[in-house]
Amino acid sequence: MTILVLAEHDNLHLKPGVTNAVAAAQKIGGEIHLLIAGSACSGAASAAAQVAGVTKVLIADAAQYGDGTPENLAPLIVGIAKNYSHVLASASAYGKNLMPRVAALMDVAQISEIISVESPDTFVRPIYAGNAFATVQSTDTIKVITVRATGFDGVAATGGTATTENIMAGADTGQSKVLRQELTKSDRPELVAAKRIVSGGRGMGDGEKYRQLLEPLADKLGAALGASRAAVDAGFVPNDYQVGQTGKIVAPELYIAVGISGAIQHLAGMKDSKVIVAINKDPEAPIFQVADYGLVGDLFALVPQLTAAL
Amino acid sequence: MKIIVPVKRVVDYNVKVRVKADQSGVELANIKMSMNPFDEISVEEAIKLKEAGVATEIIAVSIGVTQCQETLRTALAMGADRAILVETSAEVQPLAVAKLLKAICEKESPQLVILGKQAIDDDSNQTGQMLAALMNWPQATFASKVSVDAGIAEVMREIDGGMETIEIKLPAIITADLRLNTPRYATLPNIMKAKKKPMDVTTPEALGVDITPRLKTLKVVEPPKRKGGVIVADVAALVDKLKNEAKVI
Numbered sequence: 001m002t003i004l005v006l007a008e009h010d011n012l013h014l015k016p017g018v019t020n021a022v023a024a025a026q027k028i029g030g031e032i033h034l035l036i037a038g039s040a041c042s043g044a045a046s047a048a049a050q051v052a053g054v055t056k057v058l059i060a061d062a063a064q065y066g067d068g069t070p071e072n073l074a075p076l077i078v079g080i081a082k083n084y085s086h087v088l089a090s091a092s093a094y095g096k097n098l099m100p101r102v103a104a105l106m107d108v109a110q111i112s113e114i115i116s117v118e119s120p121d122t123f124v125r126p127i128y129a130g131n132a133f134a135t136v137q138s139t140d141t142i143k144v145i146t147v148r149a150t151g152f153d154g155v156a157a158t159g160g161t162a163t164t165e166n167i168m169a170g171a172d173t174g175q176s177k178v179l180r181q182e183l184t185k186s187d188r189p190e191l192v193a194a195k196r197i198v199s200g201g202r203g204m205g206d207g208e209k210y211r212q213l214l215e216p217l218a219d220k221l222g223a224a225l226g227a228s229r230a231a232v233d234a235g236f237v238p239n240d241y242q243v244g245q246t247g248k249i250v251a252p253e254l255y256i257a258v259g260i261s262g263a264i265q266h267l268a269g270m271k272d273s274k275v276i277v278a279i280n281k282d283p284e285a286p287i288f289q290v291a292d293y294g295l296v297g298d299l300f301a302l303v304p305q306l307t308a309a310l
Numbered sequence: 311m312k313i314i315v316p317v318k319r320v321v322d323y324n325v326k327v328r329v330k331a332d333q334s335g336v337e338l339a340n341i342k343m344s345m346n347p348f349d350e351i352s353v354e355e356a357i358k359l360k361e362a363g364v365a366t367e368i369i370a371v372s373i374g375v376t377q378c379q380e381t382l383r384t385a386l387a388m389g390a391d392r393a394i395l396v397e398t399s400a401e402v403q404p405l406a407v408a409k410l411l412k413a414i415c416e417k418e419s420p421q422l423v424i425l426g427k428q429a430i431d432d433d434s435n436q437t438g439q440m441l442a443a444l445m446n447w448p449q450a451t452f453a454s455k456v457s458v459d460a461g462i463a464e465v466m467r468e469i470d471g472g473m474e475t476i477e478i479k480l481p482a483i484i485t486a487d488l489r490l491n492t493p494r495y496a497t498l499p500n501i502m503k504a505k506k507k508p509m510d511v512t513t514p515e516a517l518g519v520d521i522t523p524r525l526k527t528l529k530v531v532e533p534p535k536r537k538g539g540v541i542v543a544d545v546a547a548l549v550d551k552l553k554n555e556a557k558v559i
Contacts, residue, residue, distance in 0.1 A: 015470075069476075070439065071448050093469045097451045100404070100439035109405050109524035112434045122528065127432050128327045132336055135528040175448035176478045179464070183472040192470070196558075221559070229488070239454070239489060240472050245433075246488055248470070254558040264326070271536055275556045277548065283541070292539035293551050305545040310559065 001030030001120065005054075006077065006089040006098070009036060009044035011066070014051070016193035017090030017147075019154030022053055024147040025088055026155065027117035031055050034162070035080070037073055039066030049164055052156040062169035067178040068094060074101040076170050081106060081142055085120070091146035091249075092192070099146050108140035115151030129245040130268035149192060150251035150272050184238050186225075191243070194224035196254045199243055199270070202230035203259020203280065203299060210236045213300065214258060217307045226250065226270075228260045244269035259299050262287030279303065311421035311480075313356040313365045315390060316411055317349040317372050319381040320431040333529040345381045348426025350388075350493040351486040355456060356424050357389035358491065364458045367391050369418060373410055375399050379509065386504035387496030393509040396517065404432075406514075406521035408440035413517040415445060420481065422463070427452050427485040438485035448478035452487040 003025040008015040018034075025032045034048045037060040048057045058080065064072045077098075081087050087102065089095035091113045103110040115133070116124040122137045123145065191197065198218040204210040210231065218225050226248070227241040243250055245268040255273035260266060262278070262285055270276070271290050278291035279299050288294045295302055321327055322344040327336045345353075359365040370385035372378040373396040382393035396410050415423065428435035442449035450456075450465035454473070457464050458480070467474045468487050496504070514521045542548045552559045 070442075074443060093452060093467075096435050097439065097449075100436035101443040101449065103436070104405060104408055104440035104443035107405075109403060110434070110436050110440075111525065112436060125433075126533070127530070128321070128336060129430065129433065130533060131327050132329050132530050133533050134530045137526045137528055138524065139526065140524050176450075176476055179475045179477055181469070181472065181474045190471075233489075238472065239468055240470065246428075254552070254556075275552070275558050276536075276539075277552070288541070289538045290536045292556065293548055294539065294541040295545070295548055296541060302545060306548065309545050309549045 001028070001085040002083065003028060003030050003032050003086040003088060004081065004084040005032060005034050006087065006095065007034045007036050007044070007048050008090060008092055008094045009038060009041065011038045011041040012043035014044060014047045014157070015092065016190055017092050017149045019051060019157055020149035020152045021088050021090045021147045022051055022155045023152040024114065024117060025086070026053055027152070028086055028120050030085065033058055035060070035077065037065040037076055039063050045164060047157070049162040050158045050160050051162070052158070052160045054160050054162040057162045057164045059164055059166050060169050061166065064172035065169065069176045069178065070098040070101045071173045071175040072170065073098055074105055077102045078105045079170065080167065084142065086143045086145060088145045088147055091148050095146045099144055103144035106142060106144065108142055108144055109138060110144045110146065111136060111138060112146050113148040114145055115148050129264055130271070131264070148249060150249055184240050188218060189222070189224045191224045191226055191241070191248050192250060194250070194252050196221045196223035197226050197250055197252045198223045198256045198258065199226035199228065199260060200231055200236065200258050201228035201260030202234060204231060204236060207236040213303045217303055220307055220310045228263070228266045257287050257291070258303060260287055261285045262290065311365055312367045312369060312418060313359060314369050314371055314415065314418060314420040314423045315349070315353050315356045315385065316423070316425050316437070317353065317370055317381050317385050318346040318429045319343050319372065319374055319378045320346045320429055323347055323430055329530055329532050333531055335527065335530050343377070345384050346426050346429045348428060348486055351488070351490050352424040352426050353385050353388050353390060354491045354493040355486060359458060360389070369394060369420070371396070371411065371414055373398065373402055373407055382509060383504050384496060386507045387501040388494060392507055395509065395511045396514060397511050398514050398521065400521060401523050402521050403523050403525060404434045404436035405440055405524060406519065407437050408444055409519045410514060410517055410521070411441050412444045413519055422458070422480060422482060422484060424484045424486060427487050438483050442483040445481070447482050449483040450476055450478050451485040453484050454487050454489045456484060456490065
């Protein structure tokens with residue numbers, strides 16, 4: 001068995017989630033190859049060659065792969081997939097966009113967002129927003145899989161000694177063009193990779209108070225900032241802050257939920273965190289049912305106290 | 311131009327699902343069913359495009375049991391023009407759904423298919439991308455803003471680090487994310503009118519599509535329960551717990 005892992009990157013560095021997908025591949029067992037498809041992506045390719053457990057890095061370096069459009073990438077992956085028993089990618093926006101297109105072109109099912117490997121053809125995945133876990137067995141010869149990063153501890157990003165091989169790029173389909181990206185600029189860790197997260201909900205009142213209260217706390221902790229859907233919908237923070245079933249799925253060592261009531265949708269995105277702290281004025285809020293430590297009271301008084309005490 | 315909007319009948323998003331004792335699935339008997347919320351958003355977006363004069367006809371499609379007709383009637387009451395039900399009581403997985411939709415696209419020749427980005431039951435997030443692959447059409451997934459002009463769609467997409475705007479040539483696939491729009495409620499007069507709108511019923515066999523599942527569900531279980539912890543008295547107690555008990559700071 002040889003497993004192909006599609007590595008998401010920005011041409012210079014690998015994205016968080018790649019090492020978790022490699023960890024899932026190790027659980028399946030067999031040789032592991034990484035695919036780096038990009039434009040002027042030698043930086044990402046050399047990072048990929050150092051990932052522990054990877055034996056070979058395939059590099060497809062061409063202008064038409066620079067934007068990572070699935071219309072161009074899917075045929076490239078399908079072209080080499082026949083050499084593999086499994087094709088994996090992290091269940092990031094990038095992986096979710098691309099992998100079903102790959103699977104359909106190969107006439108195989110995709111197994112979405114696995115959180116555990118039972119055997120090379122059997123996997124566990126959450127359904128109903130994480131309210132049930134399904135164990136599914138694939139009958140396809142090649143298994144196309146997306147991996148929920150929080151289900152697998154990532155392998156070491158360094159220490160590996162993979163060989164590299166350039167592969168032929170396919171044609172540019174010209175079907176899709178990226179016009180622009182507006183990325184949230186932040187010096188904080190990426191939400192999905194952060195060890196600590198401070199998250200705010202509707203209880204923050206408005207965007208101004210969210211920033212005034214939570215930024216200093218996050219600064220003290222070196223934490224990423226997140227939010228509930230309610231806070232995003234109310235316009236406190238940008239969309240990509242959202243933690244939850246339809247936003248980011250996170251599992252940091254410490255998750256501090258401030259003014260978040262704990263809708264099922266939100267819990268689905270953070271309940272695998274190691275330690276959860278909830279600060280809320282309503283003692284009946286469902287967030288306290290999953291929190292290790294709860295603090296009931298006025299967050300506008302408690303959060304500055306906490307920031308000062310750290 | 312025509313727009314096809316596939317709609318799925320799922321357990322209502324307000325229902326807390328329960329796993330069956332025999333681990334064969336979740337309890338669906340006597341449970342409230344509704345249109346998948348993301349599909350409501352795609353119906354709304356199609357109606358907006360029709361109101362803007364971009365689209366001329368909206369066809370809602372559902373796949374599943376007879377009761378999916380109710381879901382289709384909801385789409386018709388919102389503003390879709392006609393409906394197609396692909397009736398089957400068998401399990402239909404995303405690849406098979408994409409194949410059935412492909413068969414319908416080949417008959418109807420739409421310029422756009424707008425789907426919800428995922429269904430809230432199986433959480434697969436696959437069908438739109440798979441249909442795009444099978445049709446060899448471009449795709450714009452996780453859309454939060456759509457404009458269509460002169461055979462080109464400009465779509466703002468939600469990606470991990472922020473937003474991305476792409477341009478795709480029609481015919482194409484769009485999948486709707488949460489913030490694309492707020493779906494309208496069907497008014498009573500429109501619900502009455504929807505009863506008279508045409509609804510065709512076909513089957514996977516009639517469409518010539520093999521819907522045999524590729525994934526076998528071996529068991530469905532409750533997730534491990536996270537047990538609630540303690541309520542601490544004050545900030546000092548919290549900091550003490552985090553330092554000395556949890557050892558995370």
